[in-house]
Amino acid sequence: MPLLLETPASPVTLVEGYVPVIDLSSARGGDALGRRNVAEAIGTVCETSGFLVIVGHGVPEAVIAEMYRATKEFFALPQPEKDALLSDPADPLMRGFGRSGSLAASNADAAVEHERRRPDLSQTFTYNRLGDPGAVLPPSADERLRLPNKWPALPGFEEAYRGYYAAMEELSVDIMRLFALALGLPEDWFDDKVDQHMTNLTTNYYPAQPEPPRPGQLRKGLHSDWGSLTVLYQDDAPGGLQVQGADGEWLDVPVIPGSFVINIGDLMAIWTNDKWVSTVHRVVNPPREAAHRERYSMPFFHQPNFDAVIECIPTCADPDRPARHEPVLSGEYITEKFRRAYDL
Ligand SMILES: O=C(O)CCC(=O)C(=O)O
Numbered sequence: 628m629p630l631l632l633e634t635p636a637s638p639v640t641l642v643e644g645y646v647p648v649i650d651l652s653s654a655r656g657g658d659a660l661g662r663r664n665v666a667e668a669i670g671t672v673c674e675t676s677g678f679l680v681i682v683g684h685g686v687p688e689a690v691i692a693e694m695y696r697a698t699k700e701f702f703a704l705p706q707p708e709k710d711a712l713l714s715d716p717a718d719p720l721m722r723g724f725g726r727s728g729s730l731a732a733s734n735a736d737a738a739v740e741h742e743r744r745r746p747d748l749s750q751t752f753t754y755n756r757l758g759d760p761g762a763v764l765p766p767s768a769d770e771r772l773r774l775p776n777k778w779p780a781l782p783g784f785e786e787a788y789r790g791y792y793a794a795m796e797e798l799s800v801d802i803m804r805l806f807a808l809a810l811g812l813p814e815d816w817f818d819d820k821v822d823q824h825m826t827n828l829t830t831n832y833y834p835a836q837p838e839p840p841r842p843g844q845l846r847k848g849l850h851s852d853w854g855s856l857t858v859l860y861q862d863d864a865p866g867g868l869q870v871q872g873a874d875g876e877w878l879d880v881p882v883i884p885g886s887f888v889i890n891i892g893d894l895m896a897i898w899t900n901d902k903w904v905s906t907v908h909r910v911v912n913p914p915r916e917a918a919h920r921e922r923y924s925m926p927f928f929h930q931p932n933f934d935a936v937i938e939c940i941p942t943c944a945d946p947d948r949p950a951r952h953e954p955v956l957s958g959e960y961i962t963e964k965f966r967r968a969y970d971l
């Protein structure tokens with residue numbers, strides 16, 4: 628665990644590093660100078676690792692604790708009860724109890740069949756607001772995006788997920804506003820591109836590993852995330868999240884009580900013309916002496932509106948750095964990634 632700096636370089640950066648710890652409280656308070664300072668610190672990180680840990684985020688501890696409790700209770704159900712909520716194979720967003728798959732198969736350069744033969748050693752549960760009545764989608768969108776969510780009959784479960792989702796929505800919109808400031812854009816630049824967002828809240832359960840995994844098989848294989856940003860709550864069990872460093876080495880992402888890990892996804896890299904990086908990460912297996920330990924994590928995969936056109940932001944191109952990517956539609960990008968990862 629890195630030491631807190633006595634004289635931090637920036638008052639908002641509490642711990643320096645490839646994955647620094649940044650205090651959002653001065654930005655969440657709304658003061659313009661505070662917001663600029665935090666935005667600047669975040670912008671610098673997004674140019675190097677694209678991964679940071681945030682504290683002072685304002686999400687009540689009780690909301691997180693209740694979500695974590697509900698998640699543990701769900702994954703502890705007997706397998707047939709989880710299987711009864713198995714995601715519809717026609718669901719492009721895999722709501723409910725997830726199908727087995729491989730995040731590594733989603734990478735652009737993946738050997739897809741090879742990766743699928745060594746699926747991730749994890750179970751998932753997913754909720755997406757598009758399954759709720761009244762969600763707005765353009766007429767061109769696949770109707771199956773509206774498939775209803777599946778809920779276990781556990782007291783408080785749906786309420787916990789909805790409460791946590793609402794808190795994550797609010798936090799993500801604010802982080803997108805800080806991103807806009809960091810990119811020299813009007814603060815509300817992203818607002819109308821995420822106001823009908825199609826975010827998956829997916830909880831990950833990593834079971835104990837009584838038998839050693841097969842060679843090359845991980846809790847989650849190496850991958851980048853797909854959307855605009857990920858807000859992740861992780862517990863401190865061994866066999867955790869690692870991010871790839873600038874020289875290809877693997878670095879543990881620090882676990883700090885009450886914090887969230889933020890990382891940007893592929894769409895933000897496309898938006899910023901690769902000025903910001905969607906860094907590869909993975910979840911490793913626990914060492915054999917800790918193989919009995921389970922782990923849980925709760926990522927909120929913030930994903931812009933289905934019809935948001937993701938193309939180079941004007942402030943991110945100049946004659947020496949013309950646009951590097953073809954424009955993509957947010958909704959098409961994520962459904963293609965799901966198809967690859969989960970063979971949907
Ligand atoms: O479990 C974690 O810490 C991260 C999981 C992850 O990277 C993902 O689900 O995309």
Ligand SMILES: [Fe+2]
Binds near residue numbers: 850852
């Ligand atoms: Fe990820």
